[in-house]
Amino acid sequence: MQDHIVRAISKDGCFKAVAITSKDLVERARQIHKTLPTATAALGRLLSATSMMGNMQKVENGSITVQVKGGGPLGTVLAVGDAEGNVRGYVQNPQISLLEKYRGKLDVGAAVGSDGTITVIRDLQMKEPYIGSVALVSGEIAEDITQYFAQSEQTPTACALGVLVDTDQSVKAAGGYLVQLLPGAPDEQIDKLEAGIQRADTVTKMLETGMDAETMLNTVLADFEIEILETTPVEYRCYCSRERVTSMLISLGKEELRQIVDDGQTIHIDCQFCDRVYDFSPQQVEKILAGL
Numbered sequence: 419m420q421d422h423i424v425r426a427i428s429k430d431g432c433f434k435a436v437a438i439t440s441k442d443l444v445e446r447a448r449q450i451h452k453t454l455p456t457a458t459a460a461l462g463r464l465l466s467a468t469s470m471m472g473n474m475q476k477v478e479n480g481s482i483t484v485q486v487k488g489g490g491p492l493g494t495v496l497a498v499g500d501a502e503g504n505v506r507g508y509v510q511n512p513q514i515s516l517l518e519k520y521r522g523k524l525d526v527g528a529a530v531g532s533d534g535t536i537t538v539i540r541d542l543q544m545k546e547p548y549i550g551s552v553a554l555v556s557g558e559i560a561e562d563i564t565q566y567f568a569q570s571e572q573t574p575t576a577c578a579l580g581v582l583v584d585t586d587q588s589v590k591a592a593g594g595y596l597v598q599l600l601p602g603a604p605d606e607q608i609d610k611l612e613a614g615i616q617r618a619d620t621v622t623k624m625l626e627t628g629m630d631a632e633t634m635l636n637t638v639l640a641d642f643e644i645e646i647l648e649t650t651p652v653e654y655r656c657y658c659s660r661e662r663v664t665s666m667l668i669s670l671g672k673e674e675l676r677q678i679v680d681d682g683q684t685i686h687i688d689c690q691f692c693d694r695v696y697d698f699s700p701q702q703v704e705k706i707l708a709g710l
Contacts (some may be wrong), residue, residue, distance in 0.1 A: 424446055432608075433604075437470075438505075438595070438652065439630055443652065447499075447506075450654075451509065454514060454587070459526050464559055480540070483497070486536050488554050492511050492531075495508075496510045503542060526557065529557070532554045536565075560577045560594065563577040564619075567670060573598050573599070578638075581586060593625050663689075667703070678703045683700070685698050
C-alpha cells in the first residue's frame with residue numbers, strides 16, 4: 419500500500435479531517451539518517467504530522483517547516499513539507515540508545531524532552547512567512563501539535579500519530595490523523611467526536627490490522643457521515659541539487675572560497691535531509707570564484 423493522505427469533511431460541516439499512512443517515507447528517513455528506534459519514532463511522527471499539515475495548506479508552491487526543540491537527548495527534530503504532503507527531515511542525534519516507557523513501548527517524550535518549543539513556519543507565498551511557536555506539552559509530538567493549533571492558530575484540533583518499529587529496527591507501520599473543528603460546531607457534535615476518538619484504537623494498532631488512511635478516518639469518525647475530498651500519494655522527497663549547493667558555496671564569500679582552493683583538497687558536502695553527497699574539487703571551486 420503506497421503512502422497516501424486522505425482529506426475529508428463531515429457532511430454536517432462540523433469538522434474537517436485528514437489521515438496519512440506513511441510507512442515507506444518514515445522507513446526512507448530511517449535508512450538515510452540511520453536512526454535507532456526511538457529516533458525513528460520521533461522523526462516518523464513529526465514527518466507524518468508535517469505531511470498532513472502541508473497538504474492541508476493547499477497553497478501552490480507553499481511549504482511548511484515544523485521544528486521541535488525539547489531539550490532531550492535527541493536534540494532538534496525538524497521536518498519540511500510541500501503543498502502535496504511530500505516531506506523531508508532530520509533528527510539531530512539519531513543514534514540515541516533505546517528509551518522505553520515499558521517493554522515494547524518507546525518513550526518518545528523522554529527522548530524529545532518537554533522543556534522547549536514547537537515552532538511552525540508556514541510559507542504561504544506571501545511577503546513574509548507566518549511563524550508560530552508554543553511551549554511543548556510532553557514531547558510526544560501529537561499532543562504538542564494539538565497544543566500548537568489551540569494556542570497559536572486558535573483551532574480546536576485532535577491529533578494522533580504512531581510509528582511501529584519492527585524487531586529488525588525497520589518501520590512496520592506509520593501514520594496518523596488530524597481532526598479540526600470548524601466554526602459553529604455544536605457542543606453535542608464535539609462530545610460525539612471526542613467519544614469516537616476515545617473508542618478508536620491507537621494509530622499503530624489500526625495500521626497493524628491493515629487499515630489505510632480512509633478506513634482509519636471512517637473508524638475514528640464512525641458516528642458521522644463524511645465526504646472524502648481527495649486522496650494524494652506522498653513520499654520522502656528532498657529538493658537538494660548541485661545548483662543549490664553551489665549557491666550555498668557562493669554565499670560563503672570570496673575569501674572563504676579562496677581558502678578552499680588554496681587548501682587543495684576536494685570538499686564533500688552532505689545534504690542534511692538526504693543521503694546525497696556533493697563533491698567540489700579545488701578546480702571547480704576556482705571556477706565558481708571566477709564567475710563571481
